[in-house]
Amino acid sequence: MSGKIFPLLIPLFSFLIFSCTTKKPVTEGTTFVIVSHSQEVELGRESAQKILGKEKLVTDPRYTRIVKETFRKLVEALPPKHRDGYKWNVYVLDRKEVNAFALPSGDIFLFQGLLDFISNDEGMLATVLSHEIAHVILRHSAEKITMATLARVGELLLLNKIPPENRGLAREFYELGVNIAFLMPYSRQQEKEADAVGLLLLFRAGYNPQKAVYLWRKFTEGFAKGEPPEWFSTHPSSERRLRYISRLVRFLEENPQYISEFRLPAKVMEKL
Numbered sequence: 001m002s003g004k005i006f007p008l009l010i011p012l013f014s015f016l017i018f019s020c021t022t023k024k025p026v027t028e029g030t031t032f033v034i035v036s037h038s039q040e041v042e043l044g045r046e047s048a049q050k051i052l053g054k055e056k057l058v059t060d061p062r063y064t065r066i067v068k069e070t071f072r073k074l075v076e077a078l079p080p081k082h083r084d085g086y087k088w089n090v091y092v093l094d095r096k097e098v099n100a101f102a103l104p105s106g107d108i109f110l111f112q113g114l115l116d117f118i119s120n121d122e123g124m125l126a127t128v129l130s131h132e133i134a135h136v137i138l139r140h141s142a143e144k145i146t147m148a149t150l151a152r153v154g155e156l157l158l159l160n161k162i163p164p165e166n167r168g169l170a171r172e173f174y175e176l177g178v179n180i181a182f183l184m185p186y187s188r189q190q191e192k193e194a195d196a197v198g199l200l201l202l203f204r205a206g207y208n209p210q211k212a213v214y215l216w217r218k219f220t221e222g223f224a225k226g227e228p229p230e231w232f233s234t235h236p237s238s239e240r241r242l243r244y245i246s247r248l249v250r251f252l253e254e255n256p257q258y259i260s261e262f263r264l265p266a267k268v269m270e271k272l
């Protein structure tokens with residue numbers, strides 16, 4: 001790093017880190033995000049509209065009824081402070097891939113291939129949906145947008161391509177960050193958090209948590225057979241993840257206060 005650029009980086013990163021540090025929902029750690037809650041909801045809605053404009057939706061009630069009903073039960077089981085302020089919607093895309101994803105607005109997309117993979121089983125469906133809902137309320141997209149934007153800013157600063165006085169470029173970095181972030185997989189840490197908070201929600205909505213263990217086993221076996229479902233590209237399953245989920249289920253059965261309080265501090269999760 002050249003001596004000329006280094007002094008520019010320190011104030012920029014310090015400003016970003018200190019001005020945007022925030023307490024994490026549910027896990028009670030700290031994180032920093034450069035996107036407000038209303039901005040992430042707006043960005044999610046914009047992406048949802050684009051997807052709905054070009055993708056074909058499944059309207060067959062044999063698929064949509066169970067999806068909408070399960071989704072409604074899960075969203076209702078969220079404490080109001082985590083439920084309010086999002087635009088909760090679920091859609092089934094007419095696609096054969098075994099896949100699902102969530103946007104930060106609360107718009108969740110399931111692929112028909114995933115419903116076929118789990119044979120429309122409500123408990124397994126609830127596992128997938130609760131995991132995706134967890135990514136939303138944990139603000140994982142805002143974290144990804146932040147990391148991607150900072151990486152881009154840092155990269156350009158290092159290449160000495162930004163005149164420090166040019167503030168108009170900030171918007172451009174941000175847009176690049178948003179585009180990159182939506183394509184980025186969640187980090188391993190974010191996946192662990194979504195597994196844990198997804199399980200809290202499964203318990204609260206009255207679903208059998210063993211279905212979560214069963215679903216991840218099914219994914220792991222599909223992978224072992226050399227037919228990795230699409231969801232694997234962003235949700236790598238393994239014996240390790242399976243063991244973690246089993247331990248979480250046992251822990252929550254023995255400590256139901258975490259379910260009623262809907263909290264799972266990071267320091268508790270780390271011990272599992």
Ligand SMILES: [Zn+2]
Nearest residue numbers: 186191194235
């Ligand atoms: Zn995930």
